[in-house]
Amino acid sequence: MNRAPPPSSPAAASTLRPTARSIAWRLATVADTVRETPRARTLVLDVPGWPGHRAGQHLDVRLTAEDGYQAQRSYSIASAPEDARVVLTVERLEDGEVSPYLTDELRVGDRLELRGPIGGHFVWDVAIGGPLLLVGGGSGIVPLMAMLRHRAAALGTADADARHHVPARLLYSSRSWNEVIYRDELARLVEHDSALEVALTLTREQPQGWAGLRRRIDRMMLAEVAWPPAERPHVFVCGSTPLVEAVAAALVELGHDPARVKTERFGPTGGSP
Amino acid sequence: MEDAMRAADERIAAGESVADALRLDGNAAAGILSELFVPDLTAARATCAHCGATRPVGALLIYAHGMGTVVRCPSCDTVILCVTRTPTQVWLDATGARRIIIAAAALSR
Numbered sequence: 237m238n239r240a241p242p243p244s245s246p247a248a249a250s251t252l253r254p255t256a257r258s259i260a261w262r263l264a265t266v267a268d269t270v271r272e273t274p275r276a277r278t279l280v281l282d283v284p285g286w287p288g289h290r291a292g293q294h295l296d297v298r299l300t301a302e303d304g305y306q307a308q309r310s311y312s313i314a315s316a317p318e319d320a321r322v323v324l325t326v327e328r329l330e331d332g333e334v335s336p337y338l339t340d341e342l343r344v345g346d347r348l349e350l351r352g353p354i355g356g357h358f359v360w361d362v363a364i365g366g367p368l369l370l371v372g373g374g375s376g377i378v379p380l381m382a383m384l385r386h387r388a389a390a391l392g393t394a395d396a397d398a399r400h401h402v403p404a405r406l407l408y409s410s411r412s413w414n415e416v417i418y419r420d421e422l423a424r425l426v427e428h429d430s431a432l433e434v435a436l437t438l439t440r441e442q443p444q445g446w447a448g449l450r451r452r453i454d455r456m457m458l459a460e461v462a463w464p465p466a467e468r469p470h471v472f473v474c475g476s477t478p479l480v481e482a483v484a485a486a487l488v489e490l491g492h493d494p495a496r497v498k499t500e501r502f503g504p505t506g507g508s509p
Numbered sequence: 510m511e512d513a514m515r516a517a518d519e520r521i522a523a524g525e526s527v528a529d530a531l532r533l534d535g536n537a538a539a540g541i542l543s544e545l546f547v548p549d550l551t552a553a554r555a556t557c558a559h560c561g562a563t564r565p566v567g568a569l570l571i572y573a574h575g576m577g578t579v580v581r582c583p584s585c586d587t588v589i590l591c592v593t594r595t596p597t598q599v600w601l602d603a604t605g606a607r608r609i610i611i612a613a614a615a616l617s618r
Contacts, residue, residue: 354539357567
């Protein structure tokens with residue numbers, strides 16, 4: 237089967253086991269969609285009873301076909317805990333069963349079964365403190381963006397001193413300028429926050445006059461962008477398995493404490509950017 | 510997991526080993542583990558029965574297959590946990606976990 241048909245009618249939700257725990261399946265409604273890149277789309281969801289989440293957590297989405305066939309996938313949450321709605325950004329995987337439905341077919345008002353939030357390891361909040369080093373590739377930006385959005389929301393009203401106590405740097409690898417997810421929002425965040433730095437590297441195709449980085453993330457790039465190990469940054473790395481493993485290994489070689497380097501490998505990206 | 514497996518197939522075709530292509534983080538097992546355990550197990554720490562290394566479950570390596578989810582020790586590759594689904598049962602094999610340490614605060618959620 238090439239792709240899962242749309243979820244069954246909302247009546248299916250009434251057959252779900254009622255449970256008070258966060259792991260319960262819930263019925264979400266699509267409130268809005270935003271095209272981020274040719275392959276990635278943001279889904280803004282109303283989730284009645286959502287228990288709240290921490291930046292970096294993910295959730296499971298379940299689609300059920302008319303014949304009862306179910307397909308389930310995990311997606312990182314893009315929104316900050318402070319945001320009113322739960323936001324996902326999904327990248328289309330060609331020949332995927334679920335992602336093409338989410339990126340191309342789902343409409344405002346459609347419903348979706350989900351459960352979460354899930355995962356308590358790859359999480360960060362301002363109480364954990366900084367410096368915060370985020371390294372991402374492709375759609376690996378999504379949980380890192382939740383952290384930046386949370387940092388901006390939590391420190392938004394704080395003075396510059398408070399923000400400088402939790403400085404953040406993002407090193408983000410994309411194949412091309414058009415595939416940089418959240419490009420405008422990242423630019424806005426940087427503009428208003430002198431304690432936030434964003435470095436983009438475009439690995440396959442660069443716009444004319446591009447003066448920025450243009451190769452895959454390597455040890456030399458990390459040595460330039462990252463804080464020295466002595467500053468004990470909290471590091472979060474998210475992307476395809478090869479990218480995550482190369483970055484994590486390079487950071488440890490540079491002297492960073494492996495216990496402070498948290499990783500999230502994305503299975504379904506189909507190769508490094 | 511079919512998306513992941515399809516992507517993995519492409520990567521295997523591109524010359525990566527089967528194991529490398531399917532490897533994920535402990536985070537990827539959070540969903541299935543949350544069906545079996547009350548606290549979030551990815552934030553708990555597990556001690557490998559073979560080499561004794563202790564890490565957060567979220568920092569262990571996951572190999573997700575159609576048959577189930579295998580959790581391995583990054584230090585010595587021992588299988589710490591294995592969760593297998595059958596049509597009527599879920600099998601949890603924890604032979605490779607000497608102990609699992611859960612913060613008391615995680616139980617009072």
